[in-house]
Amino acid sequence: MDAHVTPPGTPVSVRFNAADPQRLSRALRDLRQGFAQRRLAGALAWLDLRNRYRGSVLGPFWLTLSTAVMLASLGLLYSTLFQMSLAEYLPWLAVSLILWNMLAQMVTEACTSLTSAESIVRQMPLPFTVHALRCVTRNALVAAHNLPLVVIVLLIFGVLPGWSGLLALPGLLLLAVNALSASLLLGMVCARFRDIAPIVGSVMQIAFFMTPVIWKPQLLSPEYHWLLLLNPFYTLLELVRGPLIEGGGNLAVWLTAIGYTVVHCAVGFAFFVRFRGRVAFWV
Amino acid sequence: MAHIIARGVSIEFPLYHMGARSLKKRLLASSPLRMRSDDANRVVVSALRDLNFSITRGERVALIGHNGAGKTTLLRTLAGIYEPVAGELEVAGIIGQMIDPGAGLDMDATGRENIVLRGLYRGMGEREAQLLAEEVAEFSGLGEFLDVPVRNYSSGMTVRLSFAMATAIKPQVLLMDEWFLAGDADFMAKAEQRLGRLVEGADVLVLATHEMGIVRRWCTRAMRLDAGRVVADGPVEQILGPEPVAG
The missing domain is CATH 3.40.50.300 (P-loop containing nucleotide triphosphate hydrolases)
Known part of the structure; x- marks a missing residue:
């Protein structure tokens, strides 16, 4: 699609030469136009949410309820198993579990970000970035329904993050950047190779146990702590969890998380530049 | 040109x-x-x-x-x-495409919501979208059904809505598939007139x-x-x- 020199406010026209596909500029234009149409992505995400819970009384708050029940039961069980007080354990669990659920859900849905939009991809020349943004926005909306739980638990146990808690915001931003990159990368890879989505599902399940979500890193003897940094999920979780629970974050965690994000985005973008034009044939 | x-x-x-x-x-x-x-x-x-x-x-x-x-x-x-x-x-x-009538239609959303959505798909601003809504509402003749989810429409009504939305464009290059031939006779008379205008207005028709x-x-x-x-x-x-x- 080229913006053409015709009357204002308009022209979508096509100029394509297979011998000189100009993949980079097309990919950049896709991203730019996708962000310009973020209101569309938002509206679609909102409709997704509404349609998913159509006719349900509590709607997405069922998720809040089930997370609450999960927190209460896991909190009681594991605080006993780990021999920690509830006050010590539950705030940690609440933040960890809710963040993990968001992350895991995001990764799972990233796999279908493009295939689920098949009917649109094959009918309209819409930037693919719109579909990725739709996926990210939908997951952010769903995750927001669990926010009250975090606040309630932190208030009950008197965990006040203070000013350093604000560091959670850039942490969330970094999570969002990763989410967008994953939606494009996994969305494309899974459109092309249909076996990837189930594999991603298994990986996420293993990652849940390998990442300190229900167990605290302190349970690991200090000499192994550096190993945790090899786990991108840990560093990303810690970006938000650290500021909320432990007052501020750890510099090593921030640096590695930024490193992972850069690599993730670079791979995602490279893939997007190279294969963007093929997506319509894949979905 | x-x-x-x-x-x-x-x-x-x-x-x-x-x-x-x-x-x-x-x-x-x-x-x-x-x-x-x-x-x-x-x-x-x-x-x-x-x-x-x-x-x-x-x-x-x-x-x-x-x-x-x-x-x-x-x-x-x-x-x-x-x-x-x-x-x-x-x-x-400017390309106007009428290839698939159902493209981008959300069956669970009402007719009116779908019109707003279509405006967003086309990257319209607030005012343009408002005009689109009025025009589509008038032409489709769906009246109170505009506030009913599209899922509950008869197939004829869905065609009317899709047709009205798809044709609310002023393209220079019009790309059209023959799906628009569906619809009841009464509607087709109205549809032909509108299509005729669209075709006249376009510089190129395929x-x-x-x-x-x-x-x-x-x-x-x-x-x-x-x-x-x-x-x-x-x-x-x-x-x-x-x-x-x-x-």
Whole structure:
């Protein structure tokens, strides 16, 4: 699609030469136009949410309820198993579990970000970035329904993050950047190779146990702590969890998380530049 | 100035999910001419092969040919949905596409919500979207049903809504598939008028159809596609022959 020199406010026209596909500029234009149409992505995400819970009384708050029940039961069980007080354990669990659920859900849905939009991809020349943004926005909306739980638990146990808690915001931003990159990368890879989505599902399940979500890193003897940094999920979780629970974050965690994000985005973008034009044939 | 130029345009559909090797061998052996293995040893279907044509301002082109000849694929390629694997394509002018009536329709949303959504799909601003809503509401004649989820519409009502939304455009290049021929007789009379205006207003029309009556009435030029190639291209009378005498 080229913006053409015709009357204002308009022209979508096509100029394509297979011998000189100009993949980079097309990919950049896709991203730019996708962000310009973020209101569309938002509206679609909102409709997704509404349609998913159509006719349900509590709607997405069922998720809040089930997370609450999960927190209460896991909190009681594991605080006993780990021999920690509830006050010590539950705030940690609440933040960890809710963040993990968001992350895991995001990764799972990233796999279908493009295939689920098949009917649109094959009918309209819409930037693919719109579909990725739709996926990210939908997951952010769903995750927001669990926010009250975090606040309630932190208030009950008197965990006040203070000013350093604000560091959670850039942490969330970094999570969002990763989410967008994953939606494009996994969305494309899974459109092309249909076996990837189930594999991603298994990986996420293993990652849940390998990442300190229900167990605290302190349970690991200090000499192994550096190993945790090899786990991108840990560093990303810690970006938000650290500021909320432990007052501020750890510099090593921030640096590695930024490193992972850069690599993730670079791979995602490279893939997007190279294969963007093929997506319509894949979905 | 609106125009379309295609030089050696080819589109190939890879068949990725075909599974077993033996199946692939069998398909290639029983060789429908359009299937072949490409360099990477994948099975591909040549949907469009080496198309060369140019359409200039004022031309109304009918794409004719059997099912699977590549008419809709060509429309989608012109709309910028498929990127050619070979060749060069240029479409100048604002494109309006009426290829699939149901594209982007949310069945669980009401008619009115769908109109707003369509405005967003087209990247409209607040005011434009408002105008679209009014126009579509008026033309579709759906009245109070506009506030009912589309899922509960009859098929005729869905067509009316889709048609009204799809035609609320002022394109310079109009790409149209023949789906608009569905609908009840009463609505069709109204629809034809509106389509007529749209076609008049556009600088270039490309229409895929099986209806030779429509071709004769609306088009100045016909391109016959067969198995992804243009096998005939010229003025309508030349391609279709003289109009058959009724009776």
